[in-house]
Amino acid sequence: MLQATGVTTAWVLALGVVLAGLAAAFTSMAQRSLESRSSSRVAVQDGCLIVPGGKGLPRVSEVDDPTLLGVRHAWRAPGTTSLPPYVPRDVHGELVSLLHAGMFVLLVGDHLSGARRTAYEAMRAAVPDHTLIAPHPAVDKLRVILDRAKKNSRAVLWLDQLDQYLVPGGLTLSDVRHIVSASRQRAIIATIRPDLLSQVEAAGSAYSSEFGPLVHDARQVWLTRRFSTHELERAQSRTGDPRIKEALQFTADYGLAEYIGASLTLYTHWRSALEAGPHARGALLVRAAVDCRRLGLTRVLGRELLQDLHTAYLADQPRLQHEPLAAAWEWSTQRRVGTLSLLLPRGEGGGAPVDVFPHLVTATQQHEEQRESPPRWVRDDVFAQVLACTTGDEAQTLAWSAHTYGRRPLARRAYQHAVDASIRHHGLADERTLLAQTDFARWLHLTGDFAPAEDIARTVVQARRRQWGAEHPTTLAARHLLAVIMFETGQQDTALAECEAVLVLQSRLLGDDHPDTLHTRFTRDALRGEQEPPHVAVARLHSDLQARINHPELGEHHPATLTTRFTLAVTLWQTGQSRQALDECRTVLQGRRHTLGTHHPHTLDTLNTMATWLGQSGDATQAAAAFTELLALQEHLNDPRLHDTRASLAHWLAQITGPGTA
The missing domain is CATH 3.40.50.300 (P-loop containing nucleotide triphosphate hydrolases)
Incomplete structure (x- = not known):
């Protein structure tokens, strides 16, 4: 039939071959196109960021x-995410x-x-x-x-x-x-x-x-x-993150992002070198600088001092390689993150004094706190070497640092060094010497060593009388301190009379609203003790508290104001007004944490009082929680009173769950 229409078999076969070839060509082209698109997709995904678990380019x-x-990455802090909030x-x-x-x-x-x-x-x-x-x-x-x-x-x-x-x-x-x-x-x-x-x-x-x-x-x-002023203000609103709070302390020298971004890298590099490797001496030079800062020494650090100090640590690590001193300095001052190094030279030339990157200090402190309770402090021999080269003001800072860690013999040594250094450089009658002696007397009084405290305070009073006269404000302040110490040594009547005399003079010379007058009035009222009817004392303390809150130089959070509020709380408790007493005590605790710090002795005393009152008012659970918090703080400081706190905690835990638990 095909032949009848003029179509030959050969032509049909040829057409079939052509169509088959075209189909094969189109199929091959489509296959190559698909392969090309697939190859491009693979190349894109291989060459770009893909989020973990993702199958393609992310949104x-x-x-x-x-x-x-x-x-x-930033360093991790308890209760934080991997990065601080964005400022x-x-x-x-x-x-x-x-x-x-x-x-x-x-x-x-x-x-x-x-x-x-x-x-x-x-x-x-x-x-x-x-x-x-x-x-x-x-x-x-x-x-x-x-x-x-x-x-x-x-x-x-x-x-x-x-x-x-x-x-x-x-x-x-x-x-x-x-x-x-x-x-x-x-x-x-x-x-x-x-x-x-x-x-x-x-x-x-x-x-x-x-x-x-x-x-x-x-x-x-x-x-x-x-950061600009406005950027720093925005950062201040995000200080709930401890990393931002820490970095804000050093914005005079470092950018906020710079400080946070470099800290983890520098600290990790240093800690690795401390444990092993060819740069042990360089790492110990950094350790010496870190410990100087932990002691409270804030000035730039001379290289000779750090070289002397680091030898104390070398003896503890005899198996580590100790590179030459020149190589150690080169390693410790080498720029590692941007322009930052572990030790930062503050001047020109190879012998310039150095500073230490601040996060190394705070991170070391946190490391010691997590590793040991109480945390390990600076070695005594290092403390002694640093103390020997300090000024009087620096020695007082070292003294309070030692006190904070419960190292009272070292604290006493440092306070004495501050007095001796001031006498040596300025003389007995110099104001700086008298201030150093006053601080020493206050510390001795705080630690219960009343006899030497009285001797020093009396010396200061006599010196101020000779220099300024009996009615000068600085003399009156010295007489006030002496009265407080005398009261502790059993001379109650003499102390109260002296306090009354000082108060009269301050009221006449300074005014009733002057901070010194208010402070002496508070002391006088405390020394009077039970001589005043309770309801009269409460009314008077309310009036004194309001006066201090309204005073332009004091205000609600001033330590003197908080002391008056605490006295009011104690008086309220003594008159049976337990709820009001606890409310005032909580306010004092919050204020002292903000003003003095969590570890200050006055803050700890307030927490102890509140814990005791909570238990005595029938809330054993809250009392146990407060004593648990207090115990942790005292263990951190190696506070000698922590044994009493443990006993109190055990007592209130027993009230909750029965004697067997404690």
Whole structure:
């Protein structure tokens, strides 16, 4: 039949062969296209950030860990996340607007300026639903990745350290314009250091002709290493995170992001060298500097002092390699993170004194607290060496540091050193000597060593009488202290009479509302004891408290005001007004924690009083909780009263669960 229509069998066969060939060709082309797209997809995914557990390019909102994009890890603190909360920079709003408008944004900032975190947070705020394309700087895959960015309708291209992409075969001006100019649904965020940007922009450089126009095409936003006043104010509102709170103490010398970003790296590097390796001597020089700071020495540290101190630690580590001293100094002062080193020279030349990066001190303190209870303090021989080279003021700081750790013999030695140093340099009658003696007498009184306290206080009174006269304010303050100490040694009538005489003079010369007058009136009332009817004492103390709160030089949180409030609480308790007494005691405890610190003796006394009253008012559970807190603080300080606290805690635990538990 085909033949009848003029179609030959040969023609049909030939047509079949042709159609079969075309089908095979189209099939091959389709297969190659699929393979090409698959290969491109693999190349993109292999060359870009993929979040853990993800199967493709993530949306911006899915990247909830900034460290995946190069943000530095911070040290972990109890109750915190891996990174501190973000402190918005002044440029944050500008960055958000530019990214939202689909611009090429170049964030220019020094190393450790916080550029990555700032870029990350702005991107999250501006384009959370965009696809994030964050390529690794591998040129062999970059072209495929850039093509993907051009085709994606809603994407943001992340180019951290832009200079890594400015290489032959890398990013071009044409790429940038193709990505951001066709639609406002695509944006580019890049970072670069100022020195590298200068190299790119410098006329005649290897970069300028090819990449200069590219960086000029960007909207450049500059980020400073130091935080502005407004940025620091925002940081203050985030001091619930201990890392921000710590960094804010050192903003005179370091940027906030710089301090937090460098701390973990520097501390880890130093601790590793302490344990093993070829830099044991260098690590011990740093340890000597850290211990000087833990003792309270704040001045820059001479190299000779640290060299002398570190030999005490060398004897404890005989098996470690001890490199030459010159190599140890080179290692300890070598820049490791940006411009920061473990020991930071403060001057020119190889013999310049040094400072120590502050986080090494706080981290060491925390390490010792976690490892031992009470925490291990500085070695006694190191304390003695440091004390020998201190001024009188520095010695007093060392004395209080020793007292805080329960090292009373060392504290007494340091207070005596402060007095001796002042006499040696300034003379017996100098005001600085009298102040050092006054502080020593107060400390002796605080620790219950009343006899020498009275001798020193009496010496100060006599010196001030000779120098200023009996009615001078400084003489009256010295007489007030002597009266307090005399009362403790059993001379109650004489002490009360002296206190009355001082109060009369202060009222006449200074006024009834002067802090010295109010303080002496409080002391006089305390010495009177039960001579005053309770209801009269309560009314008077309420009046005194209000006067101190309203006083322009005192206020609600002044230690003198808190002392008056505590006396009111005690009087209320003694008159049976337990609920009001506990309310006042809680207020005092909160105020003393804020003003004096958690570990101050007055703060601990207040906590002990509140715990006792809670138990006596029938709340054994709250009493046990308060005594548990007190015990932990006293163990930290090696407080000699912790045995009494343990007994009290056991008593109230027994009231809760029965005698067998305690």
